[in-house]
Amino acid sequence: MRKKKTKTAICLRSTHPPVRVRSVLPCLVVLLIIIPAVVQARQPPAPTNSAVIFGTVWGPDDRPVYGVTVKIRRARDKRARWVIHSNHLGEFEQLVPAGKETYVIWADTRGFKTPQGKHLQPGEAVTVEIEDKERVNTGVHLK
Numbered sequence: 001m002r003k004k005k006t007k008t009a010i011c012l013r014s015t016h017p018p019v020r021v022r023s024v025l026p027c028l029v030v031l032l033i034i035i036p037a038v039v040q041a042r043q044p045p046a047p048t049n050s051a052v053i054f055g056t057v058w059g060p061d062d063r064p065v066y067g068v069t070v071k072i073r074r075a076r077d078k079r080a081r082w083v084i085h086s087n088h089l090g091e092f093e094q095l096v097p098a099g100k101e102t103y104v105i106w107a108d109t110r111g112f113k114t115p116q117g118k119h120l121q122p123g124e125a126v127t128v129e130i131e132d133k134e135r136v137n138t139g140v141h142l143k
Contacts, residue, residue: 049133050095052135052136053136055105055138058139059142065142066087066089066090070106071105072103073103073104074101075102075104083108096130102127104128106125107122107142108122121143126138
């Protein structure tokens with residue numbers, strides 16, 4: 001009579017964790033590093049020592065004009081220090097250093113045409129005086 005061979009049992013459990021656990025663990029570590037940085041970024045910014053010049057560019061038909069280049073300089077300077085563009089509501093906004101200062105604002109319409117193809121002429125420069133940390137509202141009119 002023949003002897004039967006005994007089957008050896010294969011161990012299905014290993015000492016290493018499953019693949020899912022090995023791939024999730026580094027993700028958790030990364031999240032624990034990133035979350036405090038995101039929470040810290042959401043805190044409101046510290047107050048700055050600046051004032052705000054806010055204005056609107058008005059066209060000859062007394063409607064706001066989009067995309068006009070607005071230049072701002074200190075009254076004692078010769079060149080524009082800040083160059084910004086009006087947004088879709090014709091508005092512009094610029095932070096300037098706080099303190100007593102006079103600023104000159106004007107529109108630069110070189111190369112600017114309205115969607116109707118009309119060339120606009122710049123109006124007179126506007127003078128704005130700032131005393132301290134404040135917001136000054138103004139308007140720039142085009143011809």
